[in-house]
Structure formats: C-alpha cells, structure tokens
Amino acid sequence: MGVPNLIFLVILLGAFGLFGKNLMRIRRNILLGRDVDRTDQAGKRWYTLFRVALGQGKMVTRPIAGFLHILVYAGFLIINIEVLEIVLDGLFGTHRLFSVLGGTYDTLIACFEVLALLVLVSCAIFLVRRNVINIKRFGMKEMSGWPKSDANLILIFEIVLMSALLTMNASDAVLQARGFGHYVTAGSFPVSEFIQPIFSGLTDDSVFAVERITWWFHIIGIFGFLNYIIVSKHLHIMFAFPNTYYSNLEAKGRFTNMEAVTSEVKMMMDPTADPFAADAGGEEDAGVFGAKDATDLNWVQLLNAYTCTECGRCTSECPANITGKELSPRKIMMDTRDRIEEIGSNLDKHGADYIDGKSLIDDYISREEIWACTSCNACTQACPVNIDPLSIILDLRRYAVMEESSAPTELNMMFTNVENNGAPWQMPAADRLNWAEEE
C-alpha cells in the first residue's frame, strides 16, 4: 500500500466516521420523540417505499420538476457504481478496476457520462428556477437566509462534482490515447470527448496532473458532500426511504384516537369502574396531552422533519397559505426540525436536566399558524415523500386545548355547545327531528 492509498484510507475513514457520528446524533434526536407502532403491514409498507420513494410516484404530479428530479435521482443512484470503483481504486492503488468487465464497462462509463451531463443540466435549470424565474414556493419567507443558500449550495455542489467527473474522464481518455503510464484503454466517453481538445496542447505530465487533481477533487468532493448532506435539507436522499416505509397507511381522514383519553373516558362512562384501582395500577405517565415541544411528538413526526427537503409543494397547495394566512406546512416541518436539533444540541452541551425554557409552540410555531389549518390534507397529499404536517398541527392544537384551555373563543363556544346540546350550535337536542315536520 502506497502513501496515496494510506492518505485515501484516512480520508475515507474520516469522512464516514464523521458521517456516522452525525447520523447517530440524528437517530438519537429522532428517538427523543414518543413511541408509535409502525411495524404493521410490512408488505404494504414496502410497496409504499418502492412506489413513492424508489419509484418517485408522487413527483410526477408536477411534470417539469418531476422529470428533472428523476434525471438527477437516476444519476445519483447509477453514478454511485462509479464512486464505488473510485473508492476501490483509491484503496488498492488500481486504476479503473472495473475495466475488466470489457464491453460492459464501456457501456457503463458511457451511461455515467450521459447521466452526469443530464444531472448537470437539470441542476442548472433548478438554479435558474430558484434564482431567475423565482418560482413562488422557493421564495416564501421561511426560505430566506440559510434555507435558500442551502438549496443553492446543493445544486452548485452537484454541478461542480459532475464537472469534475467529466474533466477527469476527458483527461483520462487523452492519457489513454497517448499510451501514458498505466492508463489502459477502457471506457467510452460520449460526453467528455468534447472536453478532450482542451488538453491537446498540454504535455503528458500536465494532463496527468489534471487527471489526478480532478480524481482527488471529485472523490473528496463526494465525501464532503456526504457530510454536507447530513446537516442539510438534502438528507431526503436517504431518509425518503424509511420515511415512506413508516408513513401513515390509514385513510387520510382518520385522526388517531388518543389512548390516554380513551381510558379516562371509559372510566367516566362506566359507573362500576373503580377510579382508585386504575390509578394504582397504571402509573404510566402519558406526559402532556398533545404536543408542547418537539419531544412530545412521536418519532415518525420527527423523522418527517429530518426528511423534509423544503420543496414547498405542501405550502403551495395549502388553502390557508394560498389565501395569505400565516400557516405554511413546510414551515411547520422546518420549525420542528430546528427545534429538535436545538434540543439535541442542548442535550450534548448541557446534559439531560437542562431546560432552555423554549417550546415548539410559541417559540417556533405560532398560535395563528395552527388555528389557520382546515385539516384538508392537501399538504399530506402533495408531499412527495409522505410527510404529515397535519398531525403535528393537530398535536399542537390538542396541547393548546387540553392542557391550556386556550382555544380561540369561538371554538370554546362550539365545544360548550357540543357538550351541552350535542351539536356545535346552540340548538336543543329536542329539535333534532324538526326537519321532518317542516315543509
């Protein structure tokens, strides 16, 4: 093993070590959420994963973005085969290890090149969409600052990486043609052949330098990107899979029945129940009703937050947002992620007993936002990776109502009516059948 291989190994271990550390931190944060059982219906869950995440089933509802996204996604999946080759080459000091595949290898490299070009073009179009055409959902207020830079950085990263790959291939092909060193004739370069003429005037050593520099730049760039992804909204490329697997499979209209409430209501309605017996037996504390803070949410909701890539399809379909209300389902997810990240970092810095006095509600998500929701499920329908902002809004409402009794006044009146008259209006139950007598 030569020195370059050792250096490569150190970089590889460092990159994966850092990535793994961050991944475990995120996993820890997600598991700060409440438990929820999503181990049922494995078959249907795999089907959902294949259809929605792997098959991009919900992306194509917006044809332009959907198509371009599929190009980038296919590029990402398939070009990884080349990354594997590069990693093995780096470790073992080989060059184009997979070239033993012969004709298949040529086809593979040709595919990678075409995909790389398509990714490059798609990312360029995405940049234009975000920064020149200024598509509305990319310019909303929750997208100002870091989220906007994050999106642009990801696209620039990908363009730079693809350019490096193509330049590397071009210089490699030139060296192959000149019979330089160990550059065996391998691969087919339908895209980078157009870059080759740039190197025609350079000496062998200069072209060799270009090839080595772009090789190292490309692979280190990929390791860098890997570690960027884990702290960025781009995490969806990994989390989309577990997120769709664990997503809600029930009818969208079905809201969860809170078990803690069920047992209390049953107690109230059963005259033979002994309230003291239950107290002694079931001391399992349900915590607060609903959610005050991110840790009151369940782990699937927190996984949702880490999966959100801030595309804003939810918000652009949200009737409240469309009509100018404060509510943006995307912001609900971004706030949830920011808050659980903050709680996680407090935990690391100050230990488990530290209380920062903040909460998801009020410090991140306002009352105005949660009370603007019509629970219409447009957001959950629109999300390409089955994120459920509505369930978070409902949990925040539950906290506001059941822990604080702080529902909007009109809703409190409605609750009172339901309680007293069995109807949301102040109408006596005795009049329920009056319609039958009226003409």
Next chain:
Amino acid sequence: MAQMAAEGKQPDVLFWVGCAGSFDDRAKKITKAFVKILHQVGLSYAVLGTEESCTGDPAKRGGNEFLFQMQAMMNIEVLNAYEIKRIVTTCPHCFNTIKNEYPELGGEYEVVHHTQLIQELIENGSLTIQGGAFKGKKITFHDPCYLGRANNVYDAPRSLMQKLDAELVEMKRCRTNGLCCGAGGAQMFKEPEKGAKDINVERTEEALSTGADIIATGCPFCNTMMTDGIKSKEREGDVEVLDLAEMIAQAQDL
C-alpha cells in the same frame, strides 16, 4: 329508530342526519331531498332523531380529544344498542368520523356517503333517473376534503352527474388536488385567521371561472361556504349551489 325498535323491526340502513342536516336551514333541504329519494325507492331506513348527537368531528379537529371521545362513546352506545349494521350520511365529516375513528372505540359499521348509496341504488335498478331538469347544464363538482382526499371517494358523486345528463366541467384543482372550501378542521365555527382572502372566495372564484351554472357538492358545510362565496360575488341570481341529493330529487320531480 326507537319506534322501529319497539316494533321489533330493523332498518336496512340508518340515516345519520348530522347536526347541519338537522339544524341548518339550508342543510335541512338536503336532508329532505335525500329522504324523498329513500322513500321513492322504498328502502327501509331509520333516523336516531333526538338520540343522535354530534359525532365529535369538530371537537376532535379543534383539538378537544376528550369531548370527541365522550361524543363518540355515547353515540356508539346508542348505535350498538340498536344493533346498527349500516349507516348512510349526507355529511362527509360524520361519514369520515364514524367510518374511520369509531371502529377503534368499539363502533364498527358499514358507513356510506349518500352519493355512494344513490349510486348503488341506480346500479341495482332501484332508482332510474331522467336527466331532464339538468340536461345540457354546465355543472362543476367541488370535492369535499373529507369525502375525497380523506376517503378517496371521487367517482360516486361524478357518476351521479353523468346520470343527470349534465355537462361536468372540472375545476383545475379537483379530485386529489381539490381546494378546501375553508370550513374543515373546525374553521366552520370560527372566524378565519387574518389573511389576504377568505378560502371560500378563492374556491368560488375558481368554480365560477369554469362558467358552470351549478356548483354541485356533497357536504353541507361546503354548501354553506360556496353559497356564501356566490353571495359575496353577487352571483346568486345565475349560479346555484346544490347538493347532489337535491339534484337527483329535482330531476325526479320529488
């Protein structure tokens, strides 16, 4: 229902009228229209009358789970006591709640929306429709969220419109992309949060842009919201908001 039970009879279906259908003047017309259809086909049905109580839907969506479950348990006790097997309702909110949220609390019934039942009656030949009254009229259908996205019922209401020989003109946002009328999630019972526009106005504008003569829907709350929208646009003279049950009843001269 109490009367039927006393006579030892069991209805084919229990008609869950819902609070809007019982108390709201506009929605009561939908209730009556649907009952006329049930009478015409001679289906044996019952209503709970004064024993019916709010399903708890607005309480649940408003965050009051206690109140919801209290309502649910009370209703389930009544329904189970009468050994109800099948329920039809003209309100997608009642439909969704009883169908999806009651089973876990001990209330398991077959629940259908009235557009589904009417479709079934047409398909099994109990009900035949002459399109006369609506022939050639342009109709757009507003998908209620709790019928459409919440429960994937998109075709039953549309199949009824086909039977009416009407010309269905879809809004751009329809079916899975349907825009809410603004009433769901307990919004019906409060003023909207501040914003640029009311949701029902946004939706009404979209419906009007299709050039439809009639805005059809299958939910008493959507009906209210769209009717208000039409009024705010001062179009109540030439555009009607109708429930599908009313349209079928009108076509039958009931």
